[in-house]
Amino acid sequence: MTLEVIILAAGQGSRMRSSTPKVLHPLGGKPLLQHVVDAARSLEPSAIHVVVGHGADAVRAAMDGSGLRWVEQAEQLGTGHAVLQALPGVRDESTVLVLYGDVPLVAPDVLQTLVEAAQDAPALLTAVLDDPTGYGRVLRDGHSVFRAVVEHKDAATDELAVQEVNTGILAAPASLFRRFLPQVGNSNQQREYYLPDVLSLSVAEGIAVRTATVADPLAVLGVNDQLQLSRLERELQRQRAEALMTAGVRLADPARIDIRGNLRCGRDVFIDVNCVFAGEVILEDGVHIGPNCVITASRIGAGTEVRAMSHLEKATVADDCTVGPYARLRPGTALAQGARVGNFVETKKARIGAGSKVNHLSYIGDCEMGEGANIGAGTITCNYDGVNKHITRIGDGAFVGSNATLVAPVEIGSGGFVAAGSTITRAVPEAELAVARGKQRNISGWKRPGKVNKD
Ligand code: UD1
Ligand code: CA
Numbered sequence: 001m002t003l004e005v006i007i008l009a010a011g012q013g014s015r016m017r018s019s020t021p022k023v024l025h026p027l028g029g030k031p032l033l034q035h036v037v038d039a040a041r042s043l044e045p046s047a048i049h050v051v052v053g054h055g056a057d058a059v060r061a062a063m064d065g066s067g068l069r070w071v072e073q074a075e076q077l078g079t080g081h082a083v084l085q086a087l088p089g090v091r092d093e094s095t096v097l098v099l100y101g102d103v104p105l106v107a108p109d110v111l112q113t114l115v116e117a118a119q120d121a122p123a124l125l126t127a128v129l130d131d132p133t134g135y136g137r138v139l140r141d142g143h144s145v146f147r148a149v150v151e152h153k154d155a156a157t158d159e160l161a162v163q164e165v166n167t168g169i170l171a172a173p174a175s176l177f178r179r180f181l182p183q184v185g186n187s188n189q190q191r192e193y194y195l196p197d198v199l200s201l202s203v204a205e206g207i208a209v210r211t212a213t214v215a216d217p218l219a220v221l222g223v224n225d226q227l228q229l230s231r232l233e234r235e236l237q238r239q240r241a242e243a244l245m246t247a248g249v250r251l252a253d254p255a256r257i258d259i260r261g262n263l264r265c266g267r268d269v270f271i272d273v274n275c276v277f278a279g280e281v282i283l284e285d286g287v288h289i290g291p292n293c294v295i296t297a298s299r300i301g302a303g304t305e306v307r308a309m310s311h312l313e314k315a316t317v318a319d320d321c322t323v324g325p326y327a328r329l330r331p332g333t334a335l336a337q338g339a340r341v342g343n344f345v346e347t348k349k350a351r352i353g354a355g356s357k358v359n360h361l362s363y364i365g366d367c368e369m370g371e372g373a374n375i376g377a378g379t380i381t382c383n384y385d386g387v388n389k390h391i392t393r394i395g396d397g398a399f400v401g402s403n404a405t406l407v408a409p410v411e412i413g414s415g416g417f418v419a420a421g422s423t424i425t426r427a428v429p430e431a432e433l434a435v436a437r438g439k440q441r442n443i444s445g446w447k448r449p450g451k452v453n454k455d
Contacts, residue, residue: 080192096171098170103221113212124149148203181198264283272292280297285302287301287305298314310324317334318338330348332349333348339355360377366383374400377402402420411428412424416428416433
């Protein structure tokens, strides 16, 4: 059996009230459509066809499109019409699985079962919902045999009472779509060519439709507006938080964590409230993340503590470091073992050697720092001359006094000492003291200015 997947993603999604095409709205940090494509890929089909129309260029550009076959549906005339656009590229002997770009949380095992049931007849995935408003209803005869799907807008009052709905996900042999789709008409309330009409046509020809009902309706909920999107987001975050806790991570509150990428944790990791993780993040054994941290595409070594309100992006932090509170580690920051970066410190493309400390109010950019250096409060690496970026090198055990300005390119030798308030423009040799500030003068007998009488 060969499997081909058709994903419908051409609709505008007008109920989102947004200029972004609906299928590009993010869920758990990636576009709705990307979730569907990833689920489709996990079935290892021979082809994935994606039907695009509204915002097609934006959709193609935003997706990891490798191996996808894009099909244009110039006018959105309905789900049946959409599948019809993709059919010419589908092989006769394939089984076709139809997925919707706006139904993102479908589980691969559910899809696999549906595909297996659809070798010689159509198979439809249904769900039973407390509130079926808006969905197509599944109609059955007196023996519970599937008859048809009727859209909400076309349904009679008694049909509206049916709680079993069409999830939109169905599978069937390609030949069956080829035979019945061209027969689907659009004489309905929305003047659309409805895909589920192939099912009633099939029944009329004596080909029974198999149905499978999902155990958890959440997995097949569609996104039509911001409200539904937010519900799915919460559901997905709940699942991710539970998976972390099952793996042994301690969360201060599973309802107050957002994982918008892939978070991998070692043993005895603790995460306090309101943290956001994006991209690939690795927290090794015993890492402690304080409240309100945002951590993107970073790796944090064992035993390191990231304190409250810190922001890390593309940073690598080794074992036993302390970061924050209120630290900002920008891309290319690498802290070696036991380094400390404290409050209101910004770093960028900076290597901070083992045991070095930048504890307060500094900017360290384009910097190579050795081990055991101590950088005083208010130190600034002046890395930019208005045209180019330059490097500051700080040797092992160097001491930079408070409020020093290091004008790059410049080097502080090992054990070098920079006096507080200095503006350093030339290399400081090993173990020497550099003082580069105005000399203090005290003026004795100086008188404070008195108030001048202006009339
Ligand atoms: C559809 C089903 C409904 C089902 C519901 C489940 C039909 C006629 N109705 O209704 O029975 O209960 O999904 O979520 O199939 N699309 C295109 N081209 C088009 C029209 C739609 O690609 O011409 C795409 C949309 O982008 C979307 C999907 O198909 O991803 C579903 O379309 P939508 O308009 O949201 O259908 P519903 O009214 O939700
Ligand atoms: Ca929909």
